[in-house]
Amino acid sequence: MDYKQLVADALAPALPDLSKDDILSKIEQPKTSKQGDLAFPTFTLAKIMHKAPQMIAGDVVEKVDQSQFEKVVAMGPYVNFFLKKDAFSADILNQVLTQEGHFGDGTLGAKGQVPIDMSSPNIAKPISMGHLRSTVIGNSLANILSKLDYQPVKINHLGDWGTQFGKLITAYKMWGSEEEVKADPINNLLKYYVRFHKEDVDHPEMDDEAREWFKKLENGDEEATHLWSWFRSESLKAFKKIYKRLDIDFDSFKGEAFYNDKMAEVVDILEDKNLLHESQGAEVVDLSKYDLNPALIKKSDGATLYITRDLAAAIYRKRTYDFVQSLYVVGNEQTNHFKQLKAVLTEMGFDWADQIHHIPFGLITSGGKKLSTRSGRVILLDKVLDDAVSLAHQQIEAKNPDLNNKDAVADAVGIGAVVFHDLKNERMNSFDFNLEEVVRFEGETGPYVQYAHARAESILRKAGSPELAADGQSLSDPAAWDTLKLLSEFPATVVRASAEYEPSIVAKYAIHLAKAFNKYYGNTKVLVEDDELNARLALVKSVSIVLKESLRLLGVKAPDEM
Numbered sequence: 001m002d003y004k005q006l007v008a009d010a011l012a013p014a015l016p017d018l019s020k021d022d023i024l025s026k027i028e029q030p031k032t033s034k035q036g037d038l039a040f041p042t043f044t045l046a047k048i049m050h051k052a053p054q055m056i057a058g059d060v061v062e063k064v065d066q067s068q069f070e071k072v073v074a075m076g077p078y079v080n081f082f083l084k085k086d087a088f089s090a091d092i093l094n095q096v097l098t099q100e101g102h103f104g105d106g107t108l109g110a111k112g113q114v115p116i117d118m119s120s121p122n123i124a125k126p127i128s129m130g131h132l133r134s135t136v137i138g139n140s141l142a143n144i145l146s147k148l149d150y151q152p153v154k155i156n157h158l159g160d161w162g163t164q165f166g167k168l169i170t171a172y173k174m175w176g177s178e179e180e181v182k183a184d185p186i187n188n189l190l191k192y193y194v195r196f197h198k199e200d201v202d203h204p205e206m207d208d209e210a211r212e213w214f215k216k217l218e219n220g221d222e223e224a225t226h227l228w229s230w231f232r233s234e235s236l237k238a239f240k241k242i243y244k245r246l247d248i249d250f251d252s253f254k255g256e257a258f259y260n261d262k263m264a265e266v267v268d269i270l271e272d273k274n275l276l277h278e279s280q281g282a283e284v285v286d287l288s289k290y291d292l293n294p295a296l297i298k299k300s301d302g303a304t305l306y307i308t309r310d311l312a313a314a315i316y317r318k319r320t321y322d323f324v325q326s327l328y329v330v331g332n333e334q335t336n337h338f339k340q341l342k343a344v345l346t347e348m349g350f351d352w353a354d355q356i357h358h359i360p361f362g363l364i365t366s367g368g369k370k371l372s373t374r375s376g377r378v379i380l381l382d383k384v385l386d387d388a389v390s391l392a393h394q395q396i397e398a399k400n401p402d403l404n405n406k407d408a409v410a411d412a413v414g415i416g417a418v419v420f421h422d423l424k425n426e427r428m429n430s431f432d433f434n435l436e437e438v439v440r441f442e443g444e445t446g447p448y449v450q451y452a453h454a455r456a457e458s459i460l461r462k463a464g465s466p467e468l469a470a471d472g473q474s475l476s477d478p479a480a481w482d483t484l485k486l487l488s489e490f491p492a493t494v495v496r497a498s499a500e501y502e503p504s505i506v507a508k509y510a511i512h513l514a515k516a517f518n519k520y521y522g523n524t525k526v527l528v529e530d531d532e533l534n535a536r537l538a539l540v541k542s543v544s545i546v547l548k549e550s551l552r553l554l555g556v557k558a559p560d561e562m
């Protein structure tokens with residue numbers, strides 16, 4: 001049942017001058033339950049009716065049909081509605097118990113396809129904490145969108161093309177060896193790359209050679225192609241291990257290189273539309289009317305650029321998926337790049353350019369400092385996950401040494417903690433990474449939410465895991481009220497998270513629900529034989545279902561015991 005609608009229906013006869021929609025749009029949720037469950041403010045009416053808001057509130061209360069509510073009262077300028085707890089609880093528990101994990105599913109997306117460009121690390125470099133954000137935010141958005149009946153397409157736009165590969169080949173030919181690369185590919189390739197950047201300062205001829213190698217690669221030279229594809233496949237193997245640990249999969253690994261033969265068309269369209277101008281030997285698109293720097297499409301030596309490949313990719317995705325939205329989960333520092341991308345597509349005459357959305361996010365720092373591959377200041381994701389799992393192990397050992405499947409649970413808790421921590425921060429906020437904080441069982445952490453879920457499951461086990469009828473489970477206990485109301489807010493929470501592309505909305509919701517449930521559980525004896533025992537168990541079961549589903553949307557597992 002829609003409770004706003006119920007309130008609007010009751011108000012309508014008392015407010016003949018307002019339309020139903022008008023009334024609906026004004027209904028609010030009061031700050032505390034003491035002020036009722038829903039409230040209607042009368043300020044705006046005061047002007048139209050030339051009456052004090054308090055008086056209007058009083059008059060309205062006299063006129064509304066109160067039979068559907070516990071009570072309706074005027075409080076200052078508000079008309080406050082108190083819902084009937086037994087009917088409300090029976091209704092919400094019925095919904096959750098019958099729909100289970102599908103509670104909150106929606107039809108908003110109408111099966112429209114939504115490519116999500118996510119993770120997209122660079123070949124021959126370790127996947128870093130920075131790419132973790134893109135990976136987990138993108139994955140969670142995919143889960144949230146698919147719950148609302150969109151069809152997300154998770155695309156890993158690998159950084160497998162560009163002048164850096166000229167540098168890498170040059171460096172490999174100078175200092176590298178096949179044995180070294182085979183033994184530890186990513187670290188050794190990174191070592192060559194870092195050394196290149198140290199030495200090219202005094203040897204600018206190295207940069208010429210690197211440009212030469214990249215040219216060769218673009219033209220399909222055999223040696224260059226062979227080295228490049230070897231570096232790529234070794235890197236991809238290492239990336240896939242991490243994705244497996246995070247339990248995240250992709251629908252496509254078409255990276256930048258895939259667009260090598262699709263850029264000529266982009267350049268042709270730009271030429272046809274007279275959009276390319278020469279600037280210092282390079283080809284650029286002027287974007288001054290968008291207040292942006294010119295987009296550099298081709299360098300003076302003819303080499304294409306990052307944005308040229310993104311133009312080809314955007315067009316390819318529109319043709320392949322006929323998307324309703326196309327998302328790019330990429331750090332805040334690339335905001336300008338995506339503005340340019342949209343602007344060039346608009347100039348090219350593609351009206352779908354406004355379906356493209358850059359979903360930016362803030363930086364992860366360590367000890368307050370920025371991370372960077374070139375300087376060697378990196379936090380290696382693999383290591384972070386190992387450490388998180390071992391911290392989780394320690395806590396399980398301390399709290400519940402007899403637990404079955406300790407390894408699997410420690411994995412779910414440690415990795416879940418890292419993912420949850422990343423997602424509970426509003427994505428634009430930067431944050432400092434501190435592992436001890438992330439894996440705590442108390443406070444606003446992933447393990448805290450997982451623990452609330454496991455506790456709910458343990459209560460149900462103690463009760464003998466009863467079959468609970470979905471119908472007629474009404475709870476009059478006021479202590480259950482906050483938890484019940486939160487359960488009812490889950491569907492709207494999912495919609496809001498999708499509209500704002502903000503998984504943190506779901507993460508914060510999960511924390512609130514876990515807190516409300518812990519409070520309820522702390523004050524109430526659930527397992528007492530009385531008339532409401534089954535209704536209380538229905539509440540516990542519903543909390544377990546919704547916590548698990550919230551965690552699933554974030555890409556975090558919910559063990560039944562921990």
Ligand code: ARG
Nearest residue numbers: 117120121122157159310330
């Ligand atoms: N490989 C890039 C990087 O690590 C991110 C690519 C983002 N996606 C895109 N279509 N530009 O910075």
